[in-house]
Amino acid sequence: MHLTNDFVRDLIGGQMWWDNDRKATGFGVRSYPGGSKSFFIDYRLDGRQRRFTIGPFPRWSVAAAREEAKDLRKGIDRGHDPAGTRRERREAPAVQDLIDRYISEHMPKKTVLELRIKDEKKILEEIGQKLGRHTKIAAIHGGDIAQMHRSISESMGRNGPRRVRANRVLSVCSKMFSLALVPMAGETLPWRNAVAGNPCKGIEKNQEEARERYFSKSELERIASALQTYPGVVAADCVRLIMLTGCRPGEAIQAEWSEFDKEPSYWVKPSAHTKQRKTHRLPLSPPAMELIERLREARKGILVFPGDVDGEPLKTLFHVWAHVRKHAQLEKDEKGRTARPYDLRHTFASVAVGGGLNLPIIGKLLGHTQTRTTQRYAHVADDPLREAANKVGTVIDGKPGAEIVTMRERRS
Secondary structure (H helix, E strand, C coil): CCCCCCHHCCCCCCCCEECHHHHHCEEEEEECCCEEEEEEEEEEEECCEEEEEEEECCCCCCHHHHHHHHHHHHHHCCCCCHHHHHHHHCCCCHHHHHHHHHCCCCCCHHHHHHHHHHHHHHHHHHHHHHHHHEEEECCCHHHHHHHHHHHHHCCCCCCEHHHHHHHHHHHHHHHHHHHCCCCCCCCCCCCCCCCCCCCCCCCCCCCCCCCCCCCHHHHHHHHHHHCCCCHHHHHHHHHHHHHHHHHCHHHHHHHHHHHCCCCCCCCEEEEHHHCCCCEEECCHHHHHHHHHHHHHHHCCCCCCCCCCCCCCCCCCCCCHHHHHHHHCCCHHHHHHHHCCCCHHHHHHHHHHHHHCHHHHHHHHHHHCCCHHHHHHHHHHHHHHHHHHCCCCCCCCHCCCCCCCCCCCCCCC
């Protein structure tokens, strides 16, 4: 029959009627025992009978639902499957699914990185709150990411606005959506269309002031003395390895003997242990080799620095470093920030620069894959140049006490 609003309004529960408009074949209305009614369109596609719900009455009038059915019928005749599309949209991965995938595929599993894992999980929690856990991945746009980054940047933390934190959240979020652009194992399609791309791209990060501290020679001597008095030998030796190699603290904590056995006088760090996710082949200095040989004689097993639990590495360097800060009398910097074990890595780089090594060589020692990362130490190289310039200027100025060096006579 020809459906009208009055007819639909008077329907009782459990009835189904189809409209007689041939341009909207399959269009009908169904009433439910509770009194509600909804419009639908039935159709057959690829040999299968399907039904697509248009919407409820009276939110949809008969006339509006009929026009919608006509448009749907045109698409169906061209091979479009509205019910299948809705089902795909309903079952499409959401933000929480992507968070779970990030944890499964990208987050490190090593217990040695427990603090990093804990922090990343907090970041993922914040992303889920800001973007909405049930929001479909395909529905996230650059504006949503920019709003999240801005809101975190403007929120207040212990030390003021959380601008640096916002950058960390943006980095993790970008990695999440890069995973969404490739199919998951066992699947053929990516979770997000390549045309839509990564919504984090193009979002400008907040300006950050690099935190760099370089220990002086006297501070290094005091650190070495403080390590001698620390009762935890394993943790103290771990800090010593960081001092002698410039490695990241996490790389030292999770080091295994097999990494030192592959090549004599080299530390071959596997990609799973490095920040850049690439194997790093580091030559060891004589003092570092001496330390390794001493540790090899004293400790057995797989781990160089085993923890209290059998088969697990050290959990943290917090206690040993607190001891070092106190007994080495390491003062806070001009902004009131305490010294960190990571500053030993910066110091290693500064000593290398002061020794005349060029930045590419220093980058290889530190395991950098980006030249701009090593470039942060370029200003340290100015110190020897400044010293040389001062000497030359003093000689030219003719002030007493300057050592005059006679230039060689020019050959004829």
